Each structure stands twice: as C-alpha cells, then as structure tokens.
C-alpha cells in the first residue's frame with residue numbers, strides 16, 4: 001500500500017471493558033504501521049490518556065510476544081470528561097500537540113461514539129470492535145468473544161463433573177447485561193437444560209422446571225442452567241428451582257474471569273486482521289469508521305451507520321436448544 005503522506009504518526013488506545021485479543025490488536029496496529037514507516041504512540045487508559053498526554057512511543061519490538069497475552073498492555077478506562085465537548089476539544093488539541101493525525105481505538109459502542117465525536121475536530125478515526133459480549137450490530141464478530149466462550153465452557157465442564165457426582169443442578173451466571181450471545185453459545189456448548197437471555201422473557205415453569213422434569217424422566221441426573229447477568233439474580237432463580245424440584249441447586253457466578261486469559265487462536269487471528277485493516281483504512285484517508293467482520297470479509301462502516309444498527313440474537317440457534325437440551 002502507498003503511504004498517505006498526510007499520516008506520519010498514529011495513536012492507538014483501548015477503551016471500555018477489556019477483552020482478550022486487545023493486545024494482539026495493538027501489536028498488529030504497531031507492526032502494520034511500522035511496516036509502512038508510520039510512527040505509533042500508545043495511549044494509556046483510554047481517552048483519559050489522550051486528554052492527559054499519557055503516551056508511550058511504540059515500535060515493532062515493543063510489542064514482542066503480545067499476541068498471547070490477555071488484558072491490554074495500554075490499560076483501559078472509562079473517561080467521563082471525554083463525553084463532553086470540552087474534553088473532546090482537549091483530546092483533539094493533544095492529538096495536534098503530539099503530532100497524531102490518525103487514531104485507532106479498540107473497544108465497544110461507547111468507544112466508537114467517542115471516535116465519532118473526535119473526528120469532528122479533524123482527527124482521522126477508526127474503531128476496532130472488542131467486547132466479550134459480541135453485541136456490536138455492525139460486525140458479526142467482536143474481539144474477545146471466542147476466548148470468553150472457551151473460558152466459561154472450560155469452567156462449566158469442571159462444574160458438570162461435580163454436579164454429576166452429586167446429582168445436582170448448577171445455575172451459572174455468565175456476562176451479558178443486555179445481550180445473550182455469550183450465554184447462548186456457552187449454553188449450547190455445555191449442553192445446558194435451559195438458557196436464559198435478556199432478549200427473551202422466560203416462563204419459569206415451562207422453560208426451566210418442565211425441561212428438568214423431562215430430563216429426569218429420560219434418565220438425566222444433573223442439569224446446567226445458564227443465566228445471562230441481565231436476566232436477574234441467578235441465586236434467586238436457583239432458590240426457586242430447588243424449591244420446585246427438590247434437587248440440590250448450586251449457583252456459580254462466572255464474573256470477570258470471563259474477561260481474562262490468553263486469547264484463543266480465533267481471537268489472535270481476528271485481532272491481527274482487524275489491526276492491519278484499520279491501519280490500511282487510515283492510509284486510505286478514511287475516517288469516522290469502524291472495522292467490521294461481515295460475511296467472512298473485513299469491511300469498514302461509517303460509525304453513525306454502525307451505531308444506528310441493532311443486533312438480534314440468533315433465533316434459529318435459540319429455538320434449536322429446545323430440541324437439543326432434552
């Protein structure tokens with residue numbers, strides 16, 4: 001790719017909740033830029049670092065071995081100041097002072113709103129989707145989702161062993177305040193008897209108790225119920241199940257363990273591809289865009305358009321569970 005003479009230095013930051021694969025994306029941005037003789041400044045703690053000039057020079061060697069590391073070496077944060085015009089103006093001034101012509105931010109929808117606002121101040125901006133919830137509508141995939149699924153599945157497999165030994169029910173809460181993609185994938189992968197997601201109201205008797213009763217009649221001796229955190233208190237659901245079935249029922253809250261760990265091969269590869277694509281987009285003078293993975297292709301989309309979209313749960317997969325979980 002021909003170098004865009006306007007771009008000599010870019011910034012990269014991670015923002016919002018962390019997700020496995022953020023480091024691999026940083027590495028890819030730095031190396032893709034270095035290959036085109038473009039300097040990279042790493043910005044620490046999301047938009048806070050931009051406003052406060054908390055930056056570090058990066059080169060191909062400073063990202064050695066980063067692909068396999070969870071978390072984000074640049075740290076991530078939420079920055080309230082940046083939500084307002086004054087904060088955005090300060091960030092744009094910092095970009096000018098630091099000689100940053102283009103900014104790549106790795107994060108979720110909120111992070112992209114920030115990029116959209118910053119682009120109005122003349123900074124070229126590009127987002128890379130990263131959240132374990134996979135709830136960004138413009139893209140089929142967000143960094144971290146595969147690793148988070150695998151982390152939860154591995155832990156639930158262990159739980160299932162002990163639930164089987166003691167003939168118990170396990171209610172497992174996974175992350176997902178507004179979206180059930182993670183719960184759905186984890187539930188299917190672990191053979192859950194019921195999967196509760198925020199997108200669907202559930203009937204306690206029909207969607208949980210009846211399935212457990214049917215399973216017992218069919219000879220099952222232990223059950224897994226997956227609850228996305230947005231559905232409600234897993235412990236209250238567990239108490240109710242125990243009262244209705246008379247079966248010892250235990251609760252496990254997965255919590256932040258799902259956000260950590262070495263990224264899966266899929267997350268490493270996707271992060272590398274998205275990072276490389278983002279640098280190419282800036283060199284093509286594109287701005288106010290987000291990198292999206294659509295129909296097995298990398299594309300870019302205007303941030304306003306991306307933010308106006310709504311992601312639905314895969315209803316075919318959701319319906320399939322009724323047949324498979326018996």
Ligand code: ATP
Pocket residue numbers: 015016017018047077078079080081082083084107108109110111112113114115117130131
């Ligand atoms: P997650 O999926 O973890 O929620 P996110 O990127 O959506 O990731 P947010 O906390 O919503 O996380 O946003 C991250 C940061 O982006 C905020 O702290 C703020 O600095 C900036 N941001 C969010 N919304 C806006 C907005 N409307 N305008 C400007 N900046 C915003």
